[in-house]
Amino acid sequence: MAQSEPVAALEAVEVDYPGRGRALGPFDLALAPGEIVALVGPSGCGKSTALRLLAGLESPTRGVVRRTPRRGETAVVFQAPTLAPWMSAQANVALPLELAGVAAGVARDQARDALARVGLAQATDARPAQLSGGMAMRASLARALVTRPRLLLLDEPFAALDEITRRALADDLLAIWDEARPAIVFVTHNVEEAVYMAGRVVVMSAGPGRSAGETTIAAPVPRPAAFRTTPAFRDAAETISARLAQAMGARA
Amino acid sequence: MLHTPEYLLPTPSAVAAALVENAGPLTASAGRTLVMALEALVAAAAFAGLLALGVSLSRTLDRAIRPLAVGLQVTPVVAIAPLFVIWSGVDHPERAIVALAAIVAFFPIFSGAVRGLGSPDPDLARLFQLYEATPAQTLLRLRLPSALPFIVEGAKVASGLAIIGAVVAEFVAGSGGAQGLAWRILEAGNRLQTAKMFAAILALALMAAGVHVAFQALERRALVWWRGR
Numbered sequence: 001m002a003q004s005e006p007v008a009a010l011e012a013v014e015v016d017y018p019g020r021g022r023a024l025g026p027f028d029l030a031l032a033p034g035e036i037v038a039l040v041g042p043s044g045c046g047k048s049t050a051l052r053l054l055a056g057l058e059s060p061t062r063g064v065v066r067r068t069p070r071r072g073e074t075a076v077v078f079q080a081p082t083l084a085p086w087m088s089a090q091a092n093v094a095l096p097l098e099l100a101g102v103a104a105g106v107a108r109d110q111a112r113d114a115l116a117r118v119g120l121a122q123a124t125d126a127r128p129a130q131l132s133g134g135m136a137m138r139a140s141l142a143r144a145l146v147t148r149p150r151l152l153l154l155d156e157p158f159a160a161l162d163e164i165t166r167r168a169l170a171d172d173l174l175a176i177w178d179e180a181r182p183a184i185v186f187v188t189h190n191v192e193e194a195v196y197m198a199g200r201v202v203v204m205s206a207g208p209g210r211s212a213g214e215t216t217i218a219a220p221v222p223r224p225a226a227f228r229t230t231p232a233f234r235d236a237a238e239t240i241s242a243r244l245a246q247a248m249g250a251r252a
Numbered sequence: 253m254l255h256t257p258e259y260l261l262p263t264p265s266a267v268a269a270a271l272v273e274n275a276g277p278l279t280a281s282a283g284r285t286l287v288m289a290l291e292a293l294v295a296a297a298a299f300a301g302l303l304a305l306g307v308s309l310s311r312t313l314d315r316a317i318r319p320l321a322v323g324l325q326v327t328p329v330v331a332i333a334p335l336f337v338i339w340s341g342v343d344h345p346e347r348a349i350v351a352l353a354a355i356v357a358f359f360p361i362f363s364g365a366v367r368g369l370g371s372p373d374p375d376l377a378r379l380f381q382l383y384e385a386t387p388a389q390t391l392l393r394l395r396l397p398s399a400l401p402f403i404v405e406g407a408k409v410a411s412g413l414a415i416i417g418a419v420v421a422e423f424v425a426g427s428g429g430a431q432g433l434a435w436r437i438l439e440a441g442n443r444l445q446t447a448k449m450f451a452a453i454l455a456l457a458l459m460a461a462g463v464h465v466a467f468q469a470l471e472r473r474a475l476v477w478w479r480g481r
Contacts, residue, residue, distance in 0.1 A: 057378055071384050082375045086397045086478050095393070099383040127480025147383075 005068060006030040007151050007183040008054050013063030014208075015049050022208040024049045025063065029202065029211075031151070034181040036221065038194035040240065041204030041212075042248045047187045050209070051076070051153045054185060069151045072100050075144035077154040081136035083128040083143075089115060090124040093143045100147070114142040118172060134165040141169075145176060152182045156189060170196055174222040191244060195236045196223060203240060205247040212247040215240055262447035270447040271454065278436060278455045285422070285432035286459060288346060289414040292353030296410060300358050301403075304365030308395070309387075325359040329417060333424035345422070345429040352424075353417030357410035364406025368399025397478075404474045408467040415460050433459070 014025030024046030031037060031054070039047050052058040053065050055076050067074075075096075083092045094111035098104060115124055118138040128136055137157060144152060154173075158166040170193060177184060188194050194201045195217055203212045215236055219227065227233055258266065271278070303321070307314045333352050340348035372394050380390050422434035433456045440448035 052378075055382060057381060074382060076379065076382055078375045080375065082373060082379065084376060084394075084397065085480060086400070088480075096379075096383045099380070099385045099389055099393075129480040 004033055006066065007033050007035075007068055009066040010050065010053055010060075011064040011066065013050075013053055013060035013065060015046065015053070015058070016061040024053075024207075024209050025060070027063075027204075027210055029054075029185075031183045031185060033150070033183055035200065036177065036184040036186065036198045038198035038201045039185060039187045039204060040189070040191060040194045040201060040244055041209055042206045042244070043189075044207040045204045045209035045247075046207055047204060047209065048155050050204075051155050051185060051187055054151070055153050067151075069149070072096065072147045073150040075147060075149035075152050077137075077140050077144045077152070077157045079156040079159050081128065081131075081133075081140040083131075083136060083139055085128050088125050088127055089120065089131065089139045089142075092128070092139060093146050096143060096147050110146055111142070114146040115139065117145070117176060118142045134161055134169065137161060137165075137169065138172075141173065141176075145180075148180055149182050152177075152184045154184065154186045156187055158193065159189065166190075166193065171222065173197070178222055191241050192228070192237050195233055195240065196228065201236070201240055203243045203247055206249060213243050215243075259444045259446045262450060266447040267450040267454070270445075270451040274436075274448060274451060278433070278452060281431055281433045281436045281452075282455050282459045284430060285415065285418050285434065285456070286463070288349050288430065288432060289353055289411070289418040289463075292350045292417060293357050293407070293411055293414045295350065296354040296357035296414070297361050297407060299354070300362035300406075301365055304362050304369060305391075307366055308369040309391075321359060321362055324355060329356050329420055330424060333421050336421070337425045342427070343429065345425040345427050348425055349418050349421040349430055349432070352421035353414045356417030356420075357414040360409040360413065361403065361406040364402040364409075365399060368402030369395045371402060372398040400478055401475060404471050408464075408471050411463055411467045412460065415456075415463060419456065 009030040010027055012026045012028060014027075015023045017023055027046070027050060029037070029050065039050065041047050049058065053060055054067070055074055056065070056067050059065070083089070084095070087095070090108060090111045093114050094107040097107035097110060112121075112124055115121060118141050120135060120138050120142065123131060123135060123139070128139070131139060140157070158169055161169070174197065186194070186197050199217055199221065201215045201217065203214070204210065205212045217232070217236055219232060303317060307317050329352055332355070333348070336348040336352050337345060340351070376394065380394050385393070418432065419434040422430055422432045423438065426438065428435045428439065433452055436452040437449055437456075440446070440452060
């Protein structure tokens with residue numbers, strides 16, 4: 001069976017910041033095409049740094065970052081929606097396409113489609129200030145998906161939202177993933193969210209972050225109804241929580 | 253009642269009478285001062301904008317220009333005014349007045365623009381980097397729009413300073429060539445027409461207040477448009 005090349009990989013990367021010491025590493029992570037990986041770890045363990053390395057926004061101090069996505073094939077979603085307040089939702093979503101040189105009219109149409117896919121067809125002309133937290137995050141997701149990325153990186157995207165909205169967006173994201181199957185790396189504090197979203201959950205130790213173990217979640221994606229009550233889900237959640245507590249230095 | 257001489261402290265009714273009696277010339281002079289201040293504001297905005305752009309794009313320019321800009325701000329304009337009056341010539345004091353008012357109005361706009369151009373959300377800047385935006389795209393679609401609130405606030409502060417600059421410069425020039433409100437105050441003072449002085453000062457205060465209110469409203473409108481609510 002042919003070994004497919006990882007979409008992106010971190011090989012023994014270390015990141016040192018001048019004056020702040022080592023933030024991450026040595027750390028390894030390989031991402032297969034279409035795979036969903038969750039990164040869970042304590043604050044300050046370098047999860048966001050790892051994400052920026054995968055995005056190609058930063059270079060490691062040591063180690064190698066391998067990336068196969070070409071220009072425009074990577075997308076990032078941050079914890080804040082990070083929409084430009086002076087543009088409408090539609091203009092915000094069209095921005096990545098326009099920066100890549102796509103004609104304005106075509107970009108606008110594709111932006112409208114992307115907003116419809118995340119359930120915001122009615123809000124195309126709204127400004128970010130007029131959107132609720134959940135709607136703004138959906139718009140941010142639409143912007144990330146409009147270029148049909150091969151690699152989608154999310155840095156605690158639902159952390160600022162209430163539980164019901166988190167669950168709805170988790171299901172929406174998995175449904176959208178099912179259409180184009182990008183590789184996804186999803187950073188979160190929330191262990192249950194990680195188990196729900198990912199096929200593989202990597203726990204990171206306290207800073208400088210290193211891998212403290214991986215758990216594979218063998219269940220179909222998108223998840224079946226009541227997945228959160230299945231024994232497989234609960235076992236995985238408890239294993240990962242214990243590993244995380246150990247990584248944070250508390251008694252398991 | 254208090255037996256203060258009329259030339260030291262005129263009664264309010266005397267001031268009101270002077271205001272009504274000289275309404276024509278005072279309004280015309282208020283207009284002259286206002287026009288000079290606005291010309292200075294436009295010149296300052298153009299120069300400050302260009303310089304701020306240069307400073308934000310080039311580290312070398314930044315290190316070269318910042319100390320000069322700060323030096324310009326802290327130098328009292330009354331000290332350099334006589335020089336400008338000589339340079340502009342006896343027959344054209346309004347050139348010196350506009351130039352000096354522009355110098356005074358320069359720094360708030362420059363400082364606001366520099367701050368604004370450096371203010372974009374770092375995560376939004378990362379997205380521009382991710383999508384490999386050109387420096388021109390980043391300037392036009394991220395940094396300039398992000399800078400708008402700061403520039404508008406700087407312009408509002410500068411508008412008040414431009415009026416002060418125009419008045420101070422006209423005092424220093426000491427000639428009636430520009431026919432602004434400062435000259436009216438000087439002229440009345442020279443003749444001990446204190447009520448008329450008060451009237452001119454009142455006219456100046458009203459004009460400055462009007463400009464402030466107008467710019468305040470402009471700022472609010474601009475921010476509502478920018479923010480979307």
